[in-house]
Amino acid sequence: MSHRRIQKEESHTFDRTVIDYIQRAAATGLYEIRGLGAKRKVPHFDDLVFLAGSITRYPLEGYREKCTTKTVLGTRYAKKPIELDIPITIAGMSFGSLSANVKEALGRAATECGTSTTTGDGGMTPEERQSSKTLVYQCLPSRYGFNPDDVRKANAIEVVVGQGAKPGGGGMLLGQKVNKRVAGMRTLPEGVDQRSACRHPDWTGPDDLTIKIKELREITDWEVPIYVKVGATRTFHDVKLCVHAGADVVVVDGMQGGTAATQTVFIEHIGIPTLAAVRQAVDALEDMNMKGKVQLIVSGGIRTGADAAKALAMGADAVSIGQGILFALGCNNETYLQRGEHHSAIADYEALGTAPGYCHHCHTGLCPVGITTQDEMLEQRLTPEVGAKHVKNYLKTMNMELTTIARACGKSDVHHLEREDLVALTVEAAAMARIPLAGTRWIPGHSG
Amino acid sequence: MERIDLAKTSLRELNQFLHHEVRKKKIKHVEVINPDGAHSIAAGVDAPVKIDIRGHTGYYCAGMNKQAEITVHGNAGPGVAENMMSGLVHVKGFASVSAGASGHGGTLIIDGDASLRCGISMKGIDIVVGGNVGNFSAFMAQAGTLVVCGDAGDHLGDSLYEAVIYVRGKVKSFGADAREEPMTKADEKKLAELLDKAGLKYKPKEFKRIASAKSLYNWNADANQEY
Numbered sequence: 110m111s112h113r114r115i116q117k118e119e120s121h122t123f124d125r126t127v128i129d130y131i132q133r134a135a136a137t138g139l140y141e142i143r144g145l146g147a148k149r150k151v152p153h154f155d156d157l158v159f160l161a162g163s164i165t166r167y168p169l170e171g172y173r174e175k176c177t178t179k180t181v182l183g184t185r186y187a188k189k190p191i192e193l194d195i196p197i198t199i200a201g202m203s204f205g206s207l208s209a210n211v212k213e214a215l216g217r218a219a220t221e222c223g224t225s226t227t228t229g230d231g232g233m234t235p236e237e238r239q240s241s242k243t244l245v246y247q248c249l250p251s252r253y254g255f256n257p258d259d260v261r262k263a264n265a266i267e268v269v270v271g272q273g274a275k276p277g278g279g280g281m282l283l284g285q286k287v288n289k290r291v292a293g294m295r296t297l298p299e300g301v302d303q304r305s306a307c308r309h310p311d312w313t314g315p316d317d318l319t320i321k322i323k324e325l326r327e328i329t330d331w332e333v334p335i336y337v338k339v340g341a342t343r344t345f346h347d348v349k350l351c352v353h354a355g356a357d358v359v360v361v362d363g364m365q366g367g368t369a370a371t372q373t374v375f376i377e378h379i380g381i382p383t384l385a386a387v388r389q390a391v392d393a394l395e396d397m398n399m400k401g402k403v404q405l406i407v408s409g410g411i412r413t414g415a416d417a418a419k420a421l422a423m424g425a426d427a428v429s430i431g432q433g434i435l436f437a438l439g440c441n442n443e444t445y446l447q448r449g450e451h452h453s454a455i456a457d458y459e460a461l462g463t464a465p466g467y468c469h470h471c472h473t474g475l476c477p478v479g480i481t482t483q484d485e486m487l488e489q490r491l492t493p494e495v496g497a498k499h500v501k502n503y504l505k506t507m508n509m510e511l512t513t514i515a516r517a518c519g520k521s522d523v524h525h526l527e528r529e530d531l532v533a534l535t536v537e538a539a540a541m542a543r544i545p546l547a548g549t550r551w552i553p554g555h556s557g
Numbered sequence: 558m559e560r561i562d563l564a565k566t567s568l569r570e571l572n573q574f575l576h577h578e579v580r581k582k583k584i585k586h587v588e589v590i591n592p593d594g595a596h597s598i599a600a601g602v603d604a605p606v607k608i609d610i611r612g613h614t615g616y617y618c619a620g621m622n623k624q625a626e627i628t629v630h631g632n633a634g635p636g637v638a639e640n641m642m643s644g645l646v647h648v649k650g651f652a653s654v655s656a657g658a659s660g661h662g663g664t665l666i667i668d669g670d671a672s673l674r675c676g677i678s679m680k681g682i683d684i685v686v687g688g689n690v691g692n693f694s695a696f697m698a699q700a701g702t703l704v705v706c707g708d709a710g711d712h713l714g715d716s717l718y719e720a721v722i723y724v725r726g727k728v729k730s731f732g733a734d735a736r737e738e739p740m741t742k743a744d745e746k747k748l749a750e751l752l753d754k755a756g757l758k759y760k761p762k763e764f765k766r767i768a769s770a771k772s773l774y775n776w777n778a779d780a781n782q783e784y
Contacts, residue, residue: 139776252659252678256642257601257621284775296661296680296699297718301774304716306697310658310678311617311636320596324617327572328601 140374142281144471144481146274146367146410146432151382153365153410154419156538157531158547161517169516176512177522180427182404183265183334183357186326190334190357191243191265193427194223195508196523197417199500200362200408200431201247201267201338203229205282205291205303206369206471208488209236211438211480214496216240221497222504227267227429230280230305232294233259240493245336248325250279251305253295257328265358266325267336268318270309270347273366273383273409275375276340280305283370286474288483318354326355336360341386341409342379348393352403360429361390363409367432369481370472383409383420385541391424400424414510421511422526423542437503438496439478441465445490454478454490559584563598564591572600575625580604594634599627602644619646622663638665641682654691657684660701666755673710676703679720685755695722696732704751706759717769723748725764736770 119125133141162168169176183190199219204212206229213236219226225243232254233246246263248255260266271277282291282303292299312321322335337351338360351359363383368376387407394400407420408429417428432440443465444451454465457477461470471481479490515523518530532547533539539546540553550556561571571589579587579602589610592598596615599608603623610618613631623642632650641660648656651669658674660682667675670688676695689707696712698720708726715732722735723744731737745761752759 142776252640252680255640255659256661257603257623257640260601260621298774301718302776304697304773306678310674310696311639311655317616317635320616324597324600324620327569327597328621330573330576331569 140372142283142370142472143373143376143469144367144369144371145376145435145469146365147377148469149377151364152384152535152537152541153382154384154416156384156535157419157533157542157544159418159422159514159518159530160532161514161530162519167519169519169521171513171516174516175521176516178508178512180524182406182427183336184404185334185357185402186331186355187265187334187357188330188332189264191225191245193225193243195504195511196421196425196427197222197411197504197507197511198224198245198406198427198429199226199434200366200429201227201229201245201269202431202434203231203280203282203369204234204237205229205231205286205295205483206481208479208482208491209234209290210488210491210493211496212237213240213493214438214491214500215434216244217493217497218500218504219243221501222508224504225264230282231291232256233262234294238262247338249305250307250309251295251303252310253303253305260325260328263329263333265334265336266329267338267360268309268322268325268356269338270318271307271340271342271362272338272368273340273362273364273380273386274368275371276342276380277307278371278375278379279307280368281370281472283472283474286472286483291483315350315354318350322355334358336406338362340364340366341381341383341389344381344386344389345393348390348405349397352394352397352399356403358404358406358426359390359394360406360408361386362429363387363407365410366408367435382541383407383411384538387420387423387425388542394424414507414512415514417507417511418514418523418526419531421523422528422530424528426524433503434500435480437499438480438491439499440476440480441468442478445478446495447490452490558586558588560588560590562590563593563595568595568597571598575599575602575604575606575608579606592631596634599625602627613650622646632669633667637667638663638682641665651688652686656686657682660684662701664751664754670707676701676720676722679703683751685751685757687755687757689726692729693732695720695735698722702747702751704748704755704764706757714767714769716773717767719769722767723761723764724767725759728765728767731767734770734773735767738766738768740764740766 180193180196220242227245245265284300334357336358337356341363364380404426407425411428454477476482533544592612594615600620602625608627615634617636619627626645628647633648635653638646639658641663643663647666652667652671654672656671657665659678665684668687673691675690679698679701681700685704692710699718703722705724709728712732714735748761
């Protein structure tokens, strides 16, 4: 009996993913919009490892010796700098993209862990302010819901120039998530697609930014720190300009950073990896002799205590997490917890044309586990109590991992981690982070 | 009336006086002299006080204003009355770029011309410009009213939401999704009120109404790449 052979040689240039992209574009005439961050593999903190203590270095006892995590941000000009118990903060995510329950959960978890949470494009909700001991209020290009009363209620102001998922692009909230409350906060009609501007309405360049920051300081009587957040592109120069403009804190968000909704072409093809960005940012601060005077927060794909430790060793003062928090809340989980029982969400994933582990449909507002939604029924799938507990556990775990690594490296303070504690596993990571390749003294492009 | 001389007093002292002392002592009238183009004069005021600024101001004069009635007896720099919530800001001369940007409420009156991006991202403020406005005015304007008694530059009302623009003179070009619509009685009434408030004698019938065609309100393939 003869067997007919089926040839399956897939093209590298036109693989099944590319064919699917072309055929979807041909069918719809629209670019794809989705949530979360870059899915492509890029050099990351996984490509670095620590050189812990042995004979040349002296480790600390992992379970007994003190290792402090206290973090102070905004010491340059603010009368009231931010004091955090841990160097892991919650990144800006809007009410609108997230439900009110989730925003409250984040505030509760951050407060219990002694860290800060951040508003987002869409303004400050009373639930969020009430539940958050330390709340950073974002001043975004859209200025949705931005008002002087909330400015004065904030513990810090973050001027958002860009974000890692879409540097150079504005926010997007599709109409299905613009319900009555979201529309009211953003001064928009219900159900219309909200397209945020990519540039601020009242300033355009670094000289203007200096004056804008001073205006915010005048309005807040110079009390609270002013952060400036940039998406990672020309990070060395951007960070220098932020410092020149008078920022107390610079937030650098790498390309793995998430979003609630943006064109896929933005997410995958614009910006540089966090690993490359953190090195450029620290170089800029050191070049200006401002390391320690202006604090650096790094975000974009921070997932574990090891990632946080590596970012700190590279020179960051703190890290900020968005997507990791969503996964802690149950994003992409097969089930959701309601009234003490687990319920399957598989059918709802299937209705979106996806499955747990692959879902990035935050933009639809039909989140199967009730996180990125404004739907009254879906948002009940995550209560503030359950959400807060999971986020608190996640942050605590990360912090324990961070201190474990710091102690192994002989540090009694996580901020004492240093670049010398790291080596790279790949040539690309060694070149981007300018850390020697493991087992060598070689830094590509720097030392021969 | 309190008089503050910015040649002798720092900006920080002035603003802290306007934020705290004015409310505490229920001061009704403050005069600021020698502003000399300083930035952020009277930014963040939240009190029913009349403030006269005798001279030209820099960036962000009356930024985020609430309740106050602020008059600039001169020209205003970029972002005058940006993000204003309520009250009245009156510029007796010309205004630079981004006048009334992102304003949520209150009224901004500019006797002369306003430069680029006047009323950009406005969210409920009413702006009356006695002269012309520059390119990209009312860009992404969400709510409120922009009245232009002179001409408007290129791309007027690009990506408009619910804000309405009235122009007496010529419009060089409309931005994406902006279009001329017939004036209604309600338009004429609203316009008459704003012109009266600004002390301008023009007749509402001399103006045309520009509003959003709403074709970009929802994502679709027929938006010709303007989305």
